[in-house]
Amino acid sequence: xxxxxxxxxxxxxxxxxxKARADKNxxxxxxxxxxxxxxxxxxxxxxxxxxxxxxxQNAIIIGAGLALTxxxxxxxxxxxxxxxxxxxxxxxxxxxxxxxxTIVGVGVGFGYEDSGPTHHLLEDIAMMRCLPNMTIxxxxxxxxxxxxxxxxxxxxxxxxxxVYRQTLPDIYEKNHDFRKGLSVLKKSKDYYIVSCGSMxxxxxxxxEKLAKNKINIGVIDAYTIPINQKLFLDTIKxxxxxITMEENFLxxxxxxxxxxxxxxxxxxxxxxxxxxxxxxxxxxxYGGRDIIRAFYGLDNxxxxxxxxxxxxx
Amino acid sequence: xxxxxxxxAKLEKxxxxxxxxxxxxxxxxxxxxxxxxxxxxxxxxxxxxxxxMNFDSENPQWKGRxxxxxxxxxASPALYTVLADVGYFDKKELEKFAQKDGKFGxxxxxxxxxxxxxxxxxxxxxGIATGLALSAKLNRELNMTFALLGDGExxxxxxxxxxxxxxxxxxxxxxxxxxxxxxxxxxxxxxxIAEEPMKDKWESFGWRVLRIDGHSFKEILESMKDIRSRKSxxxxxxxxxxxxxxxxxxxCYQPLxxxxxxxxxxxxxxxxCLERRRNND
Numbered sequence: 001x002x003x004x005x006x007x008x009x010x011x012x013x014x015x016x017x018x019k020a021r022a023d024k025n026x027x028x029x030x031x032x033x034x035x036x037x038x039x040x041x042x043x044x045x046x047x048x049x050x051x052x053x054x055x056x057q058n059a060i061i062i063g064a065g066l067a068l069t070x071x072x073x074x075x076x077x078x079x080x081x082x083x084x085x086x087x088x089x090x091x092x093x094x095x096x097x098x099x100x101x102t103i104v105g106v107g108v109g110f111g112y113e114d115s116g117p118t119h120h121l122l123e124d125i126a127m128m129r130c131l132p133n134m135t136i137x138x139x140x141x142x143x144x145x146x147x148x149x150x151x152x153x154x155x156x157x158x159x160x161x162x163v164y165r166q167t168l169p170d171i172y173e174k175n176h177d178f179r180k181g182l183s184v185l186k187k188s189k190d191y192y193i194v195s196c197g198s199m200x201x202x203x204x205x206x207x208e209k210l211a212k213n214k215i216n217i218g219v220i221d222a223y224t225i226p227i228n229q230k231l232f233l234d235t236i237k238x239x240x241x242x243i244t245m246e247e248n249f250l251x252x253x254x255x256x257x258x259x260x261x262x263x264x265x266x267x268x269x270x271x272x273x274x275x276x277x278x279x280x281x282x283x284x285x286y287g288g289r290d291i292i293r294a295f296y297g298l299d300n301x302x303x304x305x306x307x308x309x310x311x312x313x
Numbered sequence: 314x315x316x317x318x319x320x321x322a323k324l325e326k327x328x329x330x331x332x333x334x335x336x337x338x339x340x341x342x343x344x345x346x347x348x349x350x351x352x353x354x355x356x357x358x359x360x361x362x363x364x365x366m367n368f369d370s371e372n373p374q375w376k377g378r379x380x381x382x383x384x385x386x387x388a389s390p391a392l393y394t395v396l397a398d399v400g401y402f403d404k405k406e407l408e409k410f411a412q413k414d415g416k417f418g419x420x421x422x423x424x425x426x427x428x429x430x431x432x433x434x435x436x437x438x439x440g441i442a443t444g445l446a447l448s449a450k451l452n453r454e455l456n457m458t459f460a461l462l463g464d465g466e467x468x469x470x471x472x473x474x475x476x477x478x479x480x481x482x483x484x485x486x487x488x489x490x491x492x493x494x495x496x497x498x499x500x501x502x503x504x505x506i507a508e509e510p511m512k513d514k515w516e517s518f519g520w521r522v523l524r525i526d527g528h529s530f531k532e533i534l535e536s537m538k539d540i541r542s543r544k545s546x547x548x549x550x551x552x553x554x555x556x557x558x559x560x561x562x563x564x565c566y567q568p569l570x571x572x573x574x575x576x577x578x579x580x581x582x583x584x585x586c587l588e589r590r591r592n593n594d
Binding site (some may be wrong): 027047050052053055060067068069071088092096233256 | 430431432439441442443445470478536
């Protein structure tokens with residue numbers, strides 16, 4: 001019998017179901033989104049499941065009121081709508097008031113690949129990471145997603161959990177400690193790719209291909225923003241070049257975060273940011289994530305070529 | 314709660330006194346929403362001094378307290394004045410309103426004892442109040458939640474998302490009071506985008522609706538006298554007809570007298586208006 005990988009969404013909500021059964025203060029607010037575990041909560045613990053309808057702004061402010069009284073609130077919707085649609089509610093309730101609640105967005109990046117640009121989420125890292133008190137976690141696999149159910153439950157500050165819609169292979173063990181905020185998946189003394197989420201899987205693939213050309217590139221999975229600066233700086237100490245890979249527009253994204261850390265610490269290491277250039281704007285290509293990434297010049301072959309050129313310079 | 318002539322006389326006296334405090338607070342700070350504040354001051358006085366709300370100013374975090382959420386947070390001078398008056402903090406803090414070393418500014422700040430939330434962006438407080446009321450229901454707690462909304466605030470779409478939500482969940486422990494002064498910033502609401510018939514709108518969203526004179530203590534108290542023993546499952550909205558700038562005739566009921574503290578001769582005129590109001594009582 002093989003172990004079937006469950007989607008990140010289900011891994012997260014399975015953990016929350018476990019918490020909800022043990023703690024009646026756990027409340028899930030859904031903007032009309034479901035999941036198998038949420039169906040169980042709705043039936044088994046109806047007072048702990050609230051469907052606000054397609055009303056994300058209301059989901060955030062109702063959640064804020066509940067959280068002010070000590071409820072452990074998890075607000076869930078399609079990622080672009082539970083972030084940018086209600087960004088001002090998140091800013092006031094989480095950024096300004098620091099009300100502890102967890103925002104769970106499914107379908108980050110090109111998760112809803114065939115739904116077009118309204119459903120692609122390419123700006124959320126930039127927008128959410130400029131809010132004080134907010135911590136962003138990008139799910140790389142389902143074991144991580146389950147662990148972050150636990151971490152978010154225990155947290156006393158606002159969290160934003162970025163969940164991929166597609167089932168990605170597990171690369172972490174079940175008991176991996178994610179509290180450090182980043183993991184070094186492959187070590188190198190010369191070069192590192194820094195990525196998160198689905199791009200970390202791509203980073204591993206690209207690094208394996210380059211290894212065949214005797215180019216040893218390490219991979220850092222930077223799943224939590226703000227980044228654990230000490231661990232990051234210790235990891236990249238002495239390296240020659242850094243590449244960042246992300247499924248976000250470049251301004252303000254993961255690559256920007258890395259450049260800011262280096263700049264603020266007066267460290268001169270060349271950085272190549274691979275992400276979505278603003279000039280390409282939004283994508284109306286269909287047929288899957290690979291085709292959309294190719295539209296932005298982020299298909300594996302192209303990224304491999306860009307990395308090689310960058311390293312040779 | 315027993316509504317007596319003596320109680321009403323006491324509240325009327327407070328009404329004169331606190332209007333004056335609001336005006337002087339804003340004149341000194343050279344800022345603050347004077348007209349918005351005196352528009353709703355009688356509602357706040359009734360809630361905090363009229364025996365409607367349960368609270369403990371010595372213990373602002375008392376778990377059993379009723380929650381008051383000022384969703385139209387531009388009226389913070391009114392709330393701060395009342396909170397100081399009932400003993401949440403030293404009245405001298407009002408003299409530093411929106412100034413260097415002051416503890417609070419033009420909009421609402423949750424660090425102030427009794428303020429409950431930070432607000433200023435419209436449409437938030439009502440939803441938060443609804444979340445508080447829902448939490449009380451889930452916990453089988455008996456405290457009430459009161460939210461004061463502006464009529465201009467009712468243009469925010471999220472107000473209606475929340476209104477639908479609150480009635481669906483039978484939050485009869487929630488009372489929304491709308492400060493219906495018919496004025497926004499630049500014009501009268503009915504010239505901007507008509508809000509009437511407001512009663513019909515709220516009724517169609519599943520609320521029990523009362524319409525009262527928001528400057529009549531008798532009507533305010535009557536509207537909430539049985540607030541803890543209502544048989545209806547519906548949340549209650551009280552549309553309180555008010556006058557923006559009430560009691561200060563020189564600046565009342567005039568578009569553009571918003572977010573302004575009168576200065577110089579305007580300040581004197583405003584003071585005289587309040588003096589005349591007091592003498593006419």
